[in-house]
Amino acid sequence: MNKGxxxxxxxxxxxxxxxxxxxxxxxxxAATSLSAIVSLLVMSAAIGxxxxxxxSERLNFLAALSLHFVGTLLLVVGRQVYVDGEQFPIVGxxxxxxxxxxxxxxxxxxxxxxxxTEINRAIVKRNKNKA
Numbered sequence: 838m839n840k841g842x843x844x845x846x847x848x849x850x851x852x853x854x855x856x857x858x859x860x861x862x863x864x865x866x867a868a869t870s871l872s873a874i875v876s877l878l879v880m881s882a883a884i885g886x887x888x889x890x891x892x893s894e895r896l897n898f899l900a901a902l903s904l905h906f907v908g909t910l911l912l913v914v915g916r917q918v919y920v921d922g923e924q925f926p927i928v929g930x931x932x933x934x935x936x937x938x939x940x941x942x943x944x945x946x947x948x949x950x951x952x953x954t955e956i957n958r959a960i961v962k963r964n965k966n967k968a
Contacts, residue, residue: 841886848885849878851941859937873920880916884909910934 856877860866887908890901917925
């Protein structure tokens with residue numbers, strides 16, 4: 838499968854889960870329009886594509902993280918303006934954005950750790966079987 842498509846699909850998955858969690862915390866998010874849902878999926882896919890920046894060998898991790906943070910923020914603000922118009926509480930929005938960003942990063946890091954651990958176990962098991 839195309840690398841960009843994989844990243845977009847992964848981003849859509851994370852975005853959908855994050856939105857479901859937001860709906861559980863604040864049930865008013867459940868009453869949304871089709872355009873709000875579609876814009877969420879498009880935004881999440883775009884964030885997934887932005888995540889390809891971490892595969893770049895030209896940038897160190899901190900530079901890639903900074904660009905990803907700002908790019909994601911711009912996409913989220915764009916979606917917020919599209920869905921809710923120009924009126925939204927900026928401080929509350931930024932606090933929520935940072936909290937969600939950190940939680941999603943923690944989930945991504947845990948997911949990567951679990952996958953690497955599983956791969957390492959499979960390698961150890963294979964090497965034991967060869968000996």
